[in-house]
Amino acid sequence: MGSGESTPFVAGSKSQTGKAAIDFFSWGHVDLGICSFLLLSLINCLPSYFEDELIYFIPYWLMLVLVFVVAIVWEIIENTLFVKLGIKFEGRRDSLKNATWDVIFGIVGGSAAWAFKGIFINIFGVANNSIPQYVQYYYIVGIISFVVILICFFIGRATTKD
DSSP states (O other): OOTTOOOOSBOOBGGGTTTSSBOTHHHHHHHHHHHHHHHHHHHHHHHHHHHTSOOOSSOHHHHHHHHHHHHHHHHHHHHTHHHHHTOSGGGOOOOHHHHHHHHHHHHHHHHHHHHHHIIIIIIIIHHTTOHHHHHHHHHHHHHHHHHHHHHHHHHHHHHSBO
């Protein structure tokens, strides 16, 4: 792109990847948020599973804050270490706009996992007096969501023009 041209909001080509706010890697950042929240929520869900009651060692809102921190740390690693090692896509750093939106997408993924947790464990698990069963459902849905989003990433990458 020449000088004076603005970067689109959504990348339509691989040359716009990492510059536009949204690109096919945005799906990966949603997955990062889902995966981070699922792993962090084990701190509360495993004791809840074994004790058959809601146990909160760490508040879930704090886990979402930790997902935010993970997303920021990932962006720093991605745009420093990965560039230095030559494993970053196209070997260039993300634009500030893209990095900001990558963090936002991480938060979206974490928030979705938090919502799944609330629905499956706090609503259905408590209402049906079967927290262990619904802890399992929460992780099954979380893993399925992770895989679906991963498939979206691969579709996005395959359909992004050269």
